[in-house]
Amino acid sequence: MRLILLGAPGSGKGTQGPILAERFDVPVISTGDILRAAVAEQSKMGQQAKSYMDKGELVPDEVIIGIMQERLAMDDAQNGFILDGFPRTTPQAEALSQMLRETFSVAIDNVINLEVSEEELVDRLGGRRVCSQCGATFHIEAAPPKQEDICDRCGGKLVQRDDDKRDTILKRMQVFREQTSPLVTYYDDQGLLCTVRATGSVDQISTGILSAIGK
Ligand code: AP5
Numbered sequence: 172m173r174l175i176l177l178g179a180p181g182s183g184k185g186t187q188g189p190i191l192a193e194r195f196d197v198p199v200i201s202t203g204d205i206l207r208a209a210v211a212e213q214s215k216m217g218q219q220a221k222s223y224m225d226k227g228e229l230v231p232d233e234v235i236i237g238i239m240q241e242r243l244a245m246d247d248a249q250n251g252f253i254l255d256g257f258p259r260t261t262p263q264a265e266a267l268s269q270m271l272r273e274t275f276s277v278a279i280d281n282v283i284n285l286e287v288s289e290e291e292l293v294d295r296l297g298g299r300r301v302c303s304q305c306g307a308t309f310h311i312e313a314a315p316p317k318q319e320d321i322c323d324r325c326g327g328k329l330v331q332r333d334d335d336k337r338d339t340i341l342k343r344m345q346v347f348r349e350q351t352s353p354l355v356t357y358y359d360d361q362g363l364l365c366t367v368r369a370t371g372s373v374d375q376i377s378t379g380i381l382s383a384i385g386k
């Protein structure tokens with residue numbers, strides 16, 4: 172299964188990705204997670220990426236495409252993958268198709284367009300907490316941890332992401348509208364798009380995604 176999760180910031184890509192990955196026994200590849208790991212390691216690429224991420228802007232296409240070329244060549248991606256947060260621009264989508272076709276002789280099976288109102292997105296991101304150790308995602312109201320600010324899975328401390336401040340959230344929404352939403356038409360024209368209304372419980376949405384792709 173080769174699936175793209177397309178959706179605005181906060182639409183649930185990071186929540187649904189691991190559920191689908193387990194169902195299809197393929198890795199989730201999240202460009203946001205790869206970039207945040209590079210920031211934490213303070214690598215040169217991480218330091219460059221941080222300045223864009225903190226402003227809610229996209230990291231330049233050539234950096235992201237280079238990262239994905241390396242990641243998709245790894246052994247665990249050869250039988251499929253769930254992409255979370257990539258592609259995000261038309262040049263990234265074109266580079267992905269070319270990479271898959273020319274290097275691996277495969278293609279994307281489906282693109283899931285997760286639809287949520289902008290008002291709910293802002294609430295979701297404002298209330299998000301992530302584990303500083305294992306990366307698990309929570310929400311202070313919709314998916315609270317059993318113990319305040321402590322990760323249920325590993326006991327790590329829960330923190331707010333640097334880019335989940337209100338002004339940065341609004342900027343990320345604008346960037347999504349301007350640079351990423353054209354991919355909805357791009358993939359619809361290729362007959363790959365499945366739009367899923369992504370409100371309700373996490374389980375309901377997973378079921379909606381699976382039924383949209385006929386699984
Ligand atoms: P990235 O990490 O990809 O962030 P994003 O796209 O803004 O998406 P989020 O992680 O914010 O949201 P999500 O859809 O995963 O939602 P989640 O499941 O967490 O990118 C960060 C930055 O990196 C970018 O701004 C950019 O700078 C850079 N970058 C990354 N990829 C790039 C690329 N390809 N090109 C260029 N730059 C790139 O859910 C959100 C909250 O809602 C959580 O609290 C969750 O618990 C809650 N929630 C989930 N489902 C539900 C539900 N059904 N009901 C209620 N609450 C829910």
Ligand code: ZN
Pocket residue numbers: 302303304305306307322323324325326327
């Ligand atoms: Zn944890």
